[in-house]
Amino acid sequence: MQNLNKVAVVIPYYNASKHIVKVLSKLPNIVYKVYIVDDCSLEALPKEALSAFSNVEYIKHEKNLGVGGATKTGFVKAIDDNIDIVIKVDADDQMDTSYIKDLIAPLVSGKASYAKGNRFRDFKALKKMPFTRKIGNLGLSFLTKAATGYWNNFDPTNGFFAIKTETLKRLDFDEISNRYYFETSLISQLYFQDAVIKDVAMPAIYADEKSSMNVWKMPFVFFPKLIKTFINRLFKAYFVYDFNISSIYILIGTPLFLFGFIYGIYNWWFYSSQAVFAPTGTIMLVTLTIIVGFQLLLQAVHYDITKAPKVN
Incomplete structure (x- = not known):
């Protein structure tokens, strides 16, 4: 692997002086080069890090761009340096880098162009995962499947991944x-390249470093973005x-379902306010419209799942 591929690691650095x-x-x-991208960290990078x-x-941002912005800076440098494979590793020591060989193996063999950790394939590690993170990741994984089109993908928010330049x-x-x-937006872009993803089972490490992302805020942050995606x-x-x-199913099914649903609510409100029963014909029309629209949308979902890019 080392002789045939130049492998680099990108580390977004922010307030992780105790761990870097x-x-x-x-x-x-097997790692050829490391890019440390300082995203305007309040904690200076320890001097010994450059010789570790x-x-x-070492790259320092002029302004804070976030973990994604820092990682993309590393991506650009890796492309400029003709690196073959880039691995993203967090600076807080919550990723087991001994799995780097497992991550790059499917990329080197040509079986995938993107490989990431999956904390849900290791039952022992899963039991150790904090309950709130477990629930949050399960919910986000399901919603992300629909948003990105990778219906067989799991643990999509895992930030330990490798990708071909x-x-x-x-x-x-x-x-x-x-x-x-x-991570989610990156996977959503891979969809349009029909990129094959490889899930690599590995445990998560939870040290004393706390995430700045409150787990209870995650649905409110992610849900609007997932809908847009x-x-x-x-x-x-x-x-x-x-x-x-499937395009036809969506074009016909969506307006039928929405019309039936909205028209049904309107008629329920109208006839309830009049204290009379809705006509049988109206009830049948609403029911039939909703059922037909729903069936067409189910067909569209089935087609979307069958054409999803491969996840190993």
Whole structure:
């Protein structure tokens, strides 16, 4: 692997002075270069960090861009340096870098162009995961499946991943979020490249470093973005880049279902306010419209799942 591929690690650095040296010292020797991107950290990078690994490049942002923005800065440097594979590792020592070989293996063999950790395939590790994180990740994983089109993907918010730079070159970085939505928006862009994803089972490590993202705020932060990603994906996949039978299902099923639902609510309110029963014909029309629209949308979902990019 080391002889055939130049492997680099990107580490977004922000207030992790207690951990960064340890993270660097544990990197395997197959890593050719490390990019530390200082995202305007309040804690200065320890001097010994630059010598904790043999080939380190330190990059400092002029303003805070978030974990995604810092990682994208590393991506650009890796592309400029003709790196073959880039791995994103957090600076808080909550990722087991001994799994780097497992992450890059499917990329080196050509079986995938993106590989990421999956904390839900290791039952022992799953039991150790904090309950709130477990529930949050389960809910987000399901919603992200629909939004990104990778219906077989799990633990999509896992930030420990490897990607080929040849794949990165085809992505629109402006469409990839700078902050907490970074991993999800990256996967959503991979969808349009029909990129194969490899899930690598690995445990999560929960040290004394606390996330700045409150788990109870996650639904309010992610849900609007997931809806936007979902609509954007459907529009591009079925009305811009292609037009197929599922496009027709969506075109007919969506207005039918919405019309039946809204018309049904209106009639329920109208006839209830009049204290009379709704006509049988009205009830049948509303019911039939909702059922037909719903069935067409189910067909669209089935088609979308069957055409989803492969996840190993």
